[in-house]
Amino acid sequence: MAGSTPVSLTVDVAEIGRESPVRFSPWLDAWRRFRRHHLAVVSSVVLLLLILAVLFGPVLWPVAVNDIDFSAMLEAPSFAHPLGTDDLGQDVLARILYGGRISLAVGFAAMFVSLIVGTLVGAVAGISRGSVDAMLMWLTDLFLSLPTVPLLLVITYLFRDHLKDLIGAESATFLLLVVVIGGFSWMPVARLVRAQFLSLREKEFVEAARALGASTFRQVTRHILPNALGPVIVAGTLNVATAIIAESVISFLGLGFQPDTPTWGRLLFDAKDRLDSAPHWALAPGTAIFITVLAINFVGDGLRDVLDPRKVM
């Protein structure tokens, strides 16, 4: 390293380089830091297993989701039905595996919507000064003070039936929930991205790019955005958990998916009136939501240690 000043005059720089043949890469460093957060590592394994279970579980446990069997109503867990049956004799395990697909899919899709909208708003606000920035931030603050749950309920209720006629009940509810949940959770992302942009756009390397004649678009996409992504990924991870809870809330209140689409929230809605005679029916989907959300929160916490160096203590 020609021209660099050694940390200490007594240290031979070339010697240090030879002593540590361990290769260094940002990904390796990130993994090393993530590994130190044991709960995050355990949680990512749990999350991976959950995703595999809902993807391949219905293949391995081929019991029909809507198979009604009145001779086996509200049965406690047994060998034939590991998680018991519901009031129509349907297998709870099969319904949880199938419904988990939709719950998780809504969570991830809504996360992507919120990331795209949030990054777009935050980037435009952060790079443009003056009235555009002020206007977008006012909008962000306005959305932050909207009563989210009532609006989610009202919008799903108002538009569901209309969309149902256009593209079918299940995909209508899915699309609506993804757009609405994503549309009400982009604000923290936008604020994060804007804050990152405000500091990054004054940094020397961006100034250098500007001096070399890079257009604003190129500065943003090639130089600023990649460096602003760390906190955005953390926020996105946590948004998956928020979106899964939001979907469950809407379905739990009976306004989301229909009974033939057993998402975890919907299963809880159906089960809540039989709590005294069949507690297993409510416990299973509730535990599934809890474990998923807990695992995502821990993974997010671990990722924060890796990607958001300011927060490391």
Next chain:
Amino acid sequence: MGRYLLRRLLIALPSLLGISIILFTILALAPGDPFGDLASNPAIPPSVAAALRHKFGLDDPLPIRYFHWLVAMLHGDWGFSFQSRVDVDTLILQRLPTTLAVIGSSQILALMIALPVGVLAAMKPYSLFDQIATTFSFIGFSLPTFFTGLLFILVFSIYLDWLPFVFRVDINATGLQWLWREFLQSIMPVSVLGMFQGASWTRYVRSAVLDVIRLDYVSTARAKGLRENKVMLRHVVRNALIPVVTLVALQIPAVFGGAIITEQIFRVPGIGSLLINAILANDTPVIMAVTFVFACLVIVFNLIADILYGWLDPRIAYR
């Protein structure tokens, strides 16, 4: 402080206006027509239906309809519930105190959990207590309120049979007896909400205290020979609360969301369950008004947070 307050109030007004515009647009854009039943009813001739539409201004352009609606709202004319045949504002005023009582006491409970636990955890970071507290707070805010509510009913009402799980307004008892039963039936809704909030606040308090406790002025206070709890309460906690208030203010909409769910689970007759029932019964005036009341409540609580903020950090009030 007075000018600061006035400025915050003036900032709150456009937000309220913006929220009302968003709300009105959503309801106006929604497919479905309050007079849809009239059009399909063969007993009503089309001319009468058209006259009714005209009378209620449904054919006017959107901005004019919004303006009419806003003027009516400001006059206190909130409309008439299709379902219960009562004025919307009396209906809401009946229900609002219950909601506010449940939310208020759950927030106090949350503070009583979060403040001591967060401060104690931050005083000895990475100790056993800190690790247990952090793990429990993670579990606490990963447990959705609808599931905790069901678990509480299962354990305390069904298995142990200690607490009633249906909230009743018509308790026929007086004096202490009434107070006791009111207390018993409030325990579960309040603690479900309070524990959820408390769990997430504990983390905020902990990290805020950790940020402050290492600053030089704290060491100075200790070096002067002040007692430890005086240093903590007067010097550390007050300053640590500044970022906590901001984060709590951001969570206010979520608090109301949680309140809707707990009201629905425990059948608390507040405005949250009013909203759900109105949605299920297609009672548009009530839906509109309750959502707007929720928006107003969020703004009011944000204002309270701002006032607290000005009190905790006088630099802000004088800027």
